[in-house]
Amino acid sequence: xxxxxxxxxxxxxxxxxxxxxxxxxxxxxxxxxxxxxxxxxxxxxxxxxxxxxxxxxxxxxxxxxxxxxxxxxxxxxxxxxxxxxxxxxxxxxxxxxxxxxxxxxxxxx
Amino acid sequence: xxxxxxxxxxxxxxxxxxxxxxxxxxxxxxxxxxxxxxxxxxxxxxxxxxxxxxxxxxxxxxxxxxxxxxxxxxxxxxxxxxxxxxxxxxxxxxxxxxxxxxxxxxxxxxxxxxxxxx
Numbered sequence: 001x002x003x004x005x006x007x008x009x010x011x012x013x014x015x016x017x018x019x020x021x022x023x024x025x026x027x028x029x030x031x032x033x034x035x036x037x038x039x040x041x042x043x044x045x046x047x048x049x050x051x052x053x054x055x056x057x058x059x060x061x062x063x064x065x066x067x068x069x070x071x072x073x074x075x076x077x078x079x080x081x082x083x084x085x086x087x088x089x090x091x092x093x094x095x096x097x098x099x100x101x102x103x104x105x106x107x108x109x
Numbered sequence: 110x111x112x113x114x115x116x117x118x119x120x121x122x123x124x125x126x127x128x129x130x131x132x133x134x135x136x137x138x139x140x141x142x143x144x145x146x147x148x149x150x151x152x153x154x155x156x157x158x159x160x161x162x163x164x165x166x167x168x169x170x171x172x173x174x175x176x177x178x179x180x181x182x183x184x185x186x187x188x189x190x191x192x193x194x195x196x197x198x199x200x201x202x203x204x205x206x207x208x209x210x211x212x213x214x215x216x217x218x219x220x221x222x223x224x225x226x227x
Binding site: 046048099102 | 169
């Protein structure tokens, strides 16, 4: 069971949009509608941003959106803000277990 | 308010045993999977495994099967993660994590830092 593949880093200027990809296989991302995304600031516990591919928990700004096509899921952050600078992790159900992506560092320029 | 409160930081030597805890409150403990996530220094999140306190059904990541034991005591709403013989490579932050019905993690503990010296 391998980790999902994410770009190591992405960047964008305030107000712009960025998309973070998460590639798995038909045994995880492609096989289930159970992809979630987490934001982690340094020294803090992760925070759920997207679940079930596209759903946002209460309190998460609608600037955050999720999608999936085949074995690749994506997190899009529109209207970038300075506080969005963090590490982002995707996660997928993989049949009796769960697998995370390697993480992506988002830098707001 | 849902809360997961983990036990405090640990400093151990290689070969020692360890059992850390995570106490859940503000929800029905027996109705949600609860598990553990490792984060080694400067590295990403790794899912270790989960337990359903209602019936003690337990699932492990292949990477952690046989390396750790996950358990729960539903009478005190507490989940545990334990090692019988620690290694220096077990040095990490460990997060307790409540899983929703679709396996996303909706609540996290504050983390327990484990430092293992050789």
